[in-house]
Amino acid sequence: MTYTITTTIDAPFDDVVTAVTTALEDEGFGLLCDINVKTTLKEKLDVDVDQYRILGACNPPLAHEGLAEEPELGALLPCNVIVYETDDGDVVVSAVDPQQLVGITENPDLDEIAVDVHGRFERVIATVSDELGTVPEEE
16 A cells, blocks of 8 residues: 655756645645755764655645544644655655545544545646656666
């Protein structure tokens, strides 16, 4: 079982982060946080790693609706979208699958919200893939 919606992009890292941010905004999400893992690990541990960003995305109306149904949902928010560079130089974009995430609450009142957010994240991934191009799958 997968818990993310993912694509691999053939474009410069910063261009991918910009495209993801714009696509999220177009789907009604703002960024509550943008964690630069590469910089953080360098500062805290003095280790060098490839580019890696965690974007904490939030759609306020949907978050409000979800929290009204399940106050503990806040422990699962914001929805994270990661962008990272592979050893091959490709860039992976991966969003948490909200249907999998919300499924752990066992609250059917959240199902409709999870389906909505899932569709929005699928469109974000598709938009970035269409705009920048994906890496061809190996046969």
